[in-house]
Amino acid sequence: xxxxxxxxxxxxxxxxxxxxxxxxxxxxxxxxxxxxxxxxxxxxxxxxxxxxxxxxxxxxxxxxxxxxxxxxxxxxxxxxxxxxxxxxxxxxxxxxxxxxxxxxxxxxxxxxxxxxxxxxxxxxxxxxxxxxxxxxxxxxxxxxxxxxxxxxxxxxxxxxxxxxxxxxxxxxxxxxxxxxxxxxxxxxxxxxxxxxxxxxxxxxxxxxxxxxxxxxxxxxxxxxxxxxxxxxxxxxxxxxxxxxxxxxxxxxxxxxxxxxxxxxxxxxxxxxxxxxxxxxxxxxxxxxxxxxxxxxxxxxxxxxxxxxxxxxxxxxxxxxxxxxxxxxxxxxxxxxxxxxxxxxxxxxxxxxxxxxxxxxxxxxxxxxxxxxxxxxxxxxxxxxxxxxxxxxxxxxxxxxxxxxxxxxxxxxxxxxxxxxxxxxxxxxxxxxxxxxxxxxxxxxxxxxxxxxxxxxxxxxxxxxxxxxxxxxxxxxxxxxxxxxxxxxxxxxxxxxxxxxxxxxxxxxxxxxxxxxxxxxxxxxxxxxxxxxxxxxxxxxxxxxxxxxxxxxxxxxxxxxxxxxxxxxxxxxxxxxxxxxxxxxxxxxxxxxxxxxxxxxxxxxxxxxxxxxxxxxxxxxxxxxxxxxxxxxxxxxxxxxxxxxxxxxxxxxxxxxxxxxxxxxxxxxxxxxxxxxxxxxxxxxxxxxxxxxxxxxxxxxxxxxxxxxxxxxxxxxxxxxxxxxxxxxxxxxxxxxxxxxxxxxxxxxxxxxxxxxxxxxxxxxxxxxxxxxxxxxxxxxxxxxxxxxxxxxxx
Amino acid sequence: xxxxxxxxxxxxxxxxxxxxxxxxxxxxxxxxxxxxxxxxxxxxxxxxxxxxxxxxxxxxxxxxxxxxxxxxxxxxxxxxxxxxxxxxxxxxxxxxxxxxxxxxxxxxxxxxxxxxxxxxxxxxxxxxxxxxxxxxxxxxxxxxxxxxxxxxxxxxxxxxxxxxxxxxxxxxxx
Numbered sequence: 001x002x003x004x005x006x007x008x009x010x011x012x013x014x015x016x017x018x019x020x021x022x023x024x025x026x027x028x029x030x031x032x033x034x035x036x037x038x039x040x041x042x043x044x045x046x047x048x049x050x051x052x053x054x055x056x057x058x059x060x061x062x063x064x065x066x067x068x069x070x071x072x073x074x075x076x077x078x079x080x081x082x083x084x085x086x087x088x089x090x091x092x093x094x095x096x097x098x099x100x101x102x103x104x105x106x107x108x109x110x111x112x113x114x115x116x117x118x119x120x121x122x123x124x125x126x127x128x129x130x131x132x133x134x135x136x137x138x139x140x141x142x143x144x145x146x147x148x149x150x151x152x153x154x155x156x157x158x159x160x161x162x163x164x165x166x167x168x169x170x171x172x173x174x175x176x177x178x179x180x181x182x183x184x185x186x187x188x189x190x191x192x193x194x195x196x197x198x199x200x201x202x203x204x205x206x207x208x209x210x211x212x213x214x215x216x217x218x219x220x221x222x223x224x225x226x227x228x229x230x231x232x233x234x235x236x237x238x239x240x241x242x243x244x245x246x247x248x249x250x251x252x253x254x255x256x257x258x259x260x261x262x263x264x265x266x267x268x269x270x271x272x273x274x275x276x277x278x279x280x281x282x283x284x285x286x287x288x289x290x291x292x293x294x295x296x297x298x299x300x301x302x303x304x305x306x307x308x309x310x311x312x313x314x315x316x317x318x319x320x321x322x323x324x325x326x327x328x329x330x331x332x333x334x335x336x337x338x339x340x341x342x343x344x345x346x347x348x349x350x351x352x353x354x355x356x357x358x359x360x361x362x363x364x365x366x367x368x369x370x371x372x373x374x375x376x377x378x379x380x381x382x383x384x385x386x387x388x389x390x391x392x393x394x395x396x397x398x399x400x401x402x403x404x405x406x407x408x409x410x411x412x413x414x415x416x417x418x419x420x421x422x423x424x425x426x427x428x429x430x431x432x433x434x435x436x437x438x439x440x441x442x443x444x445x446x447x448x449x450x451x452x453x454x455x456x457x458x459x460x461x462x463x464x465x466x467x468x469x470x471x472x473x474x475x476x477x478x479x480x481x482x483x484x485x486x487x488x489x490x491x492x493x494x495x496x497x498x499x500x501x502x503x504x505x506x507x508x509x510x511x512x513x514x515x516x517x518x519x520x521x522x523x524x525x526x527x528x529x530x531x532x533x534x535x536x537x538x539x540x541x542x543x544x545x546x547x548x549x550x551x552x553x554x555x556x557x558x559x560x561x562x563x564x565x566x567x568x569x570x571x572x573x574x575x576x577x578x579x580x581x582x583x584x585x586x587x588x589x590x591x592x593x594x595x596x597x598x599x600x601x602x603x604x605x606x607x608x609x610x611x612x613x614x615x616x617x618x619x620x621x622x623x624x625x626x627x628x629x630x631x632x633x634x635x636x637x638x639x640x641x642x643x644x645x646x647x648x649x650x651x652x653x654x655x656x657x658x659x660x661x662x663x664x665x666x667x668x669x670x671x672x673x674x675x676x677x678x679x680x681x682x683x684x685x686x687x688x689x690x691x692x693x694x695x696x697x698x699x700x701x702x703x704x705x706x707x708x709x710x711x712x713x714x715x716x717x718x719x720x721x722x723x724x725x726x727x728x729x730x731x732x733x734x735x736x737x738x739x740x741x742x743x744x745x746x747x748x749x750x751x752x753x754x755x756x757x758x759x760x761x762x763x764x765x766x767x768x769x770x771x772x773x774x775x776x777x778x779x780x781x782x783x784x785x786x787x788x789x790x791x792x793x794x
Numbered sequence: 795x796x797x798x799x800x801x802x803x804x805x806x807x808x809x810x811x812x813x814x815x816x817x818x819x820x821x822x823x824x825x826x827x828x829x830x831x832x833x834x835x836x837x838x839x840x841x842x843x844x845x846x847x848x849x850x851x852x853x854x855x856x857x858x859x860x861x862x863x864x865x866x867x868x869x870x871x872x873x874x875x876x877x878x879x880x881x882x883x884x885x886x887x888x889x890x891x892x893x894x895x896x897x898x899x900x901x902x903x904x905x906x907x908x909x910x911x912x913x914x915x916x917x918x919x920x921x922x923x924x925x926x927x928x929x930x931x932x933x934x935x936x937x938x939x940x941x942x943x944x945x946x947x948x949x950x951x952x953x954x955x956x957x958x959x960x961x962x963x964x965x966x967x968x
Contacts, residue, residue: 016902023910024898026845026885030911033844117830198849198857198911198945249847249911250945282850504909504946672905672951679948703854703943711949712940 003586009523010516010585011731014668017509018524019502028247031202034217036275039204040069042265043119045109045126046284047101050137050359050696051150052130054100054108061125062111067118069272071126072110072264074098082267084153085233088225088257088475091162091324092154093362095260100133102150102322103361104696105287107260112268112276135359135696136160138786139296139317142356150322150357160357162324165333168350168415173302176311176348180302184387189765189785190375191689192294192319192360194286194700195367196708197503199249201289202279203262205269214269215242218262221251221501222541225475227533229258234266245531248503252680253365255503256327256543257290286706287698290327291360291690292367294319295334295375296786299383302348307393307401311348312341312414314379318355318364326364327543328371329473329480335364335372336464338415340380343424343462343634344402349414359696368680368741370465370544377461381746385457385753386762395750396432399460400425417464419632421724422660428460430720431636431658440640448758453643453777454653455755459747460637464630465735466549475540481626482546483537484554486515486562488619490608492601493525496558499539500551501531505737506669507547511555513665514731518559519566519600520586537622545735548665549726554625556730561621566603569619572612573598631726631734633661637678637747643755648774650752652682652715657744660722662734671719673736678717681744683709685752689767689785756780814878818843819887833877834858834869837884845885845914849943856942859915860884866919866941885914888921896966897921897959906955908946916942920956928964932957 009015022028059071074096077083084092097108109126113119134148141147142160151157177183204217214236220226223243231238248255261278268276280289295318302311316334320326328335334353341349367374388398403424404411411419435456444454470479483499496511512526530536539551563583570588571578574596582591589597598606607619640653657674664670680688687707690700700706725732745766752768753761761776765785772783811826818841825840837843837860848870849857858870861883869882889895897917900906907913916939923930923938930938935956936949944952 017905019910020902020907023907023913024885024894024901024917025889025891026843026914028845028910030844030847032838032848035839035842117828196945198855198909198943199847200849248909249849250909252945279848282852282855506908668905672908672947675948675950676908676946677948680945702852703850704852708943708945710940710943711936711953714949716950717948 002584003520005517005585008516008520009513011513011663011665013513013666015509015513015523015666017506019506019508030199030247030249031204031217031219032279034204034246036204036206039275039277040112040114040272041116041119042110042112042268042276042278043116043123044107044261044284045123046288047097047104047106047108049101049130049132050104051133051135052101053133054097055129055131057109058127059109062122065118065122065125067114068111068122069114070112070268071122072096072268077267080267082234082263085258085263087323087325088327089324090330093323093325095263099153103359104698105284105361107288110264110268112272137358137360137692137694137696139319139356139358142358150359162320162355162357163333164354166352167338169348170350172348173311173313173350177302180310181305182303182390184301184303184390186299186383186386186763188297188299188379188382188763190293190295190378191766191785192291192691193367193684193688194291194690194706195252195254195365196286197250197252197254200280200282200285201255201259201261203265204275204277205265206275207269207273209273213240213242214266215244216262216266217244217246219248219255220245221248221255221503221543223501223531223533224499224538225478225541226258228478230266233263242534245501251503251543252368253292253543254290256365256541257325259289282703283701287701288361290325290363290365292363292365293375297379299379301383301387303387303391307391307398309344309346309402312346314340314351316351316353318353319358319360320355320364321358321360321362323362324355325362327366327475329467329475331472332371335366336370337372337376339373339413339417339464340376340415342413342417342419342632343404343460345404345408346414351415360692366544368677368738370463370467370738373463374742377463377742378746381459381461382749385750389757389762395458396428396437399428399458403428403460418629419462420629420727422462422632422634423722423724424460424634427634427636427658427660427722430722431638431656434656434718434720435638435640435654453645453755454640455643455751456638456640457747457750457754458638459743459750461743462632462634463739463742464632465545466627466631467544467546468630469628470626478540479626480540481624482539482550482554483622483624484551484558485537485622486558486620488562488604490605492521492604494521495527495529496555497529497536498551498555499537500542500547503542505542505547505673506666510665510669514552514555515559517731518556519563521600545737548733549631549729549735550625550627552733553627553730554623557625558621558623561623562619565619566600568615569603569606569611570598573602573606628728631662631729633659633734633736633739635659635739635743637740637743639747639751641751641755643752643773643777645777648770648772648777650768650773654718655715656718656720657740658720658722659736659739660724661736661739662726662729663723663732665733670736674719674740675717677738677740678744679709679714680741682714682748685745685748685766685768687767687769812875814875816877817881819883827874829873829875831874832870833872833874836874837869843884843886847911847914849911854943856915856919857912859918859942861918861922864922864925866922883918885917888917896962897956900955900959900962904951904955904958906947906952912942912944916944916952920959924960924963928960930960
C-alpha cells in the first residue's frame with residue numbers, strides 16, 4: 001500500500017533527467033534554433049578602440065549593399081530615447097555609442113539584413129572616424145590625479161569612482177587589532193574572468209503591429225526581470241511584452257544583464273515590422289558581455305598566539321569597466337563580499353570597498369556565485385592560510401580552532417549575517433580523513449628531502465545562497481522572491497511552472513521530484529515549464545544558486561496548497577470530517593480505519609467531477625515564496641598537487657570535496673553540479689583569465705587566447721557528503737550550484753603555495769600559469785597578477 | 795536557383811553560386827549555395843538540422859562537430875563546398891526516434907550533460923573514437939574529447955558516459 005518514494009522519483013532519487021531526451025537527440029530548442037517567418041538578421045559593429053571620441057559615422061556604403069533593410073546608429077536610437085539604458089545597478093549604459101566609445105567591443109552601429117552574411121558585410125562597410133583618447137585599464141590608473149574622465153556623460157561624476165562602501169564595526173575592529181599578538185597581512189588579486197557559457201547571447205524580437213504585442217526570444221536567466229526592464233526602457237506596456245527564454249546553453253551569470261543587442265533587435269523589429277534575430281559571435285560575447293571578478297584585496301587578520309582570530313580588515317578595490325552593470329541586490333555595492341569569514345567565529349570585522357570605472361567591458365556579474373561571494377571566500381581562505389603560516393600553525397588545526405561549532409547556531413557572522421546550521425568540524429574531519437592528511441604531510445616532507453615539491457591546500461567555507469528575503473534583497477526595487485504554479489489535471493497528471501529558468505541545472509527533473517515528494521504523484525506524471533513570461537508566474541530567475549532555495553521552496557509550498565485542498569476532497573469522498581483524515585505519501589485515509597482511503601489521483605478527479613457543495617472546482621495553486629533568511633551550505637575542499645620545479649607546471653594529484661548542501665533532491669544532479677563547479681574552480685586557478693594591454697585591447701577575445709580546461713587537463717574529483725538540513729527551508733535544501741566554484745579556487749592556490757612555502761613563497765596570484773609558478777619556485781618570491789601599468793601615460 | 799538555402803542566403807543574382815551534393819545522414823541533398831557558406835550554416839539554416847551548434851567560430855569548442863566521412867570535423871570552419879560529394883553525419887543521424895544509439899543512452903544514464911549545448915559534438919566525437927577503438931581507457935577517452943569544450947559537467951560524467959557506451963556496445967557485439 002505504501003508508496004516507495006524512490007520508485008516514483010521523489011526526494012532522494014537519482015532520477016535520470018527528462019530534458020536529456022531532447023538534448024541527446026539534437027532536439028533542444030536554443031534561441032538560434034528558432035526560425036520565424038520573414039525573419040531578418042542583425043549584426044553589431046563594435047569599437048576597435050577602448051576609449052575614443054566618435055567624430056562621425058558614415059553608413060552610406062552599408063545602405064547600398066543589396067539585402068540591407070536597416071542601419072542603426074546611436075543618433076537614431078536617441079530619437080527614440082533608446083541610446084542609453086539603465087543597468088541592473090542603477091547606472092546607465094550606452095546601447096549604441098553616441099558621444100564616445102568607452103571600451104573595446106562597445107556597440108557602435110547595427111545592420112539588419114536578409115541574411116547574417118550580408119549583415120556582416122554591411123557592418124564592414126560602415127566608416128567610423130574615431131579620435132583616440134587616453135585609456136584607463138585598471139583602478140590604479142582610474143584614481144590617478146588628472147586621469148581622464150570616462151563617464152563624462154553623467155552629471156555629478158567628477159572622477160572615475162563608482163562607489164565607496166563600508167560595512168562592519170570599525171572601532172571594534174581597531175580594538176581587536178590593538179590587542180593582537182600578530183597581524184597577518186596579504187594582498188591579492190582575483191583576476192577578471194568570463195563565464196563563457198558555450199552558447200553566446202542572442203535574441204529574436206518579433207513586434208506584431210496588428211496586435212501591438214512584442215515577443216522576444218532571448219538568452220535570459222531572468223526573463224521576468226527582462227520583461228519589466230524592457231517595459232521601462234522601451235516604454236512599452238508590460239502586458240504586451242512576452243519574453244521567452246527557451247533552452248539555454250549555459251548561463252553562469254553571463255545571461256542575467258540586459259544587453260544592448262537585445263534592445264537594438266527590439267527597436268529593429270518595431271521599425272521593420274519583421275522578426276529580427278541577433279546572435280552574438282564568441283568574440284562579441286567575450287569582449288562585451290558581463291565578466292566576473294576583477295577585485296584587488298588588502299586583507300589583515302588580528303591573531304592571538306594560540307591561534308584565535310580576533311578581527312578582520314578587508315579593503316577591496318574593484319574594476320567595473322565602463323558601466324556599473326553588476327547584477328546584484330541594490331543595497332550591497334560590492335555584492336555579498338561581507339559574507340567573508342561567515343564560517344569562522346570572529347568577534348570584529350570591517351570592510352571598505354571602492355569601485356572604479358575603467359575602459360573595459362561592463363560587468364561584475366555573479367559568475368557562478370552569489371554576488372561576489374567567490375571573491376569573498378577566495379580572499380578568506382587565502383588569508384586564513386597565510387595567517388596559519390605566519391603563526392607557524394598547522395592549517396587544518398588553525399581552521400578547527402576558529403570554525404563555528406555545531407552548538408553555536410544561530411550564529412552572527414563577523415559582518416552581521418545570521419547563519420543557522422552546519423557541521424563544519426565534521427566536514428573538515430571527513431575531508432582530512434579522505435585525503436589522508438597525516439600521511440600526506442609525511443610524504444610531503446620525504447619528497448621535499450629529495451627535491452620534489454608536493455603541496456596540500458584546504459578551503460573551508462559557508463556561502464550565502466537563496467537571495468533573498470524581501471527586507472534586504474531586491475534588484476531594481478523588485479524583491480527577490482520566487483514563485484511556482486501547480487495545476488493538477490483531473491486524471492492526476494500535472495503541469496508545474498516556476499519563475500526560475502533552468503540552463504542546465506535540471507529543473508524539469510528535480511521540480512517534479514519535489515511535487516512527487518509532497519503529493520505522491522509520480523514525477524513522470526508532472527511536466528515542468530519555465531521561461532515564458534506569458535505563462536510562468538513572476539520570478540527573479542536562476543542565478544546565485546537561488547533556484548532550489550527560493551523557487552524550489554515555492555514548488556513545495558504550491559504542492560502543499562494542493563494537498564490541503566485535496567484533504568477536503570478526500571473528506572468529502574470518504575464521508576468523514578477533515579479532522580479524521582490522515583495523510584501518507586499519495587493517499588488520504590480515515591484515521592480509525594486505515595484501509596479506507598483515497599489516492600491523490602482520486603482527489604484530483606473529484607476536484608473536477610465530484611466536489612462538495614460550495615467548493616470551487618479545479619485543483620490548482622500558486623505560491624510566491626519570500627524566504628525568511630539566506631541558506632548557508634558548507635563545503636570543505638582539499639587538493640593535493642605536485643609542482644615541477646623545472647617548468648612550473650603543477651598537476652593535481654587528488655581533489656576531495658565534502659559538501660553539505662542540506663537535503664539532496666536528486667543526488668546525481670547535485671554531484672554533477674559539484675563536479676562542474678570544481679572544474680570552473682580549477683579553470684580559474686590554472687588558466688582562465690581575461691586581461692588587457694595598456695591600450696585596452698582585450699587579450700582573451702576568443703577561445704584561442706582565453707583558455708578553458710578540456711577533458712585532458714581537468715582532474716578527477718572525489719565527492720563526499722554531509723547532510724545538515726536547512727531549518728527554514730520547506731524541504732531542508734540549501735542549494736549547490738556554485739559552492740565548488742566559490743570554495744574550490746583557494747584549495748588549488750593554497751596547495752601550490754604550500755608546495756613552495758618552504759622556499760619563502762607566500763602568494764601566487766591566479767591564474768597560476770607555469771611561468772608564474774616557475775618564477776616563484778626559482779626566486780622564492782611572491783608573484784603578483786596585478787596588470788601592467790602604463791608608464792607613458794599622459 | 796534552388797530555394798533550399800533561401801533562409802540563409804538570398805544572394806543577389808550577380809553573386810556566383812555553386813551546386814553541391816552532400817550526403818547528410820545517409821540522404822543526398824543538393825543545393826545551389828554561395829561558395830563562402832560554412833558547412834554548419836548549410837546544416838542548420840539550410841537543412842534545419844539544428845542539433846549542430848555554434849559555440850566559438852574558431853574551431854576551439856567543438857559544439858559544431860559533425861562526422862565527415864566518419865571523422866570528426868568542426869563544421870564552423872569548413873566551407874559547405876568542401877563537403878561536395880562527401881558524407882556528413884550529424885546528431886540527428888545517430889539514433890532513430892524509437893531507438894537511441896548506445897552513446898546517447900550512456901550520456902543520459904551517466905548524467906553526461908547539463909545544458910546540452912556541447913552534447914551533440916561530444917557524442918559524435920565519441921562515436922568516431924569507439925569505431926576506431928572499441929575498448930578505450932579513461933585517458934584515451936579524455937584525449938579523444940580534448941577538442942570539445944564543456945562548461946557545465948567537468949567532463950567526469952562525460953568520460954563515464956563514453957565508457958558506459960563502449961561497454962554496452964562491446965557486450966552487444968558479443
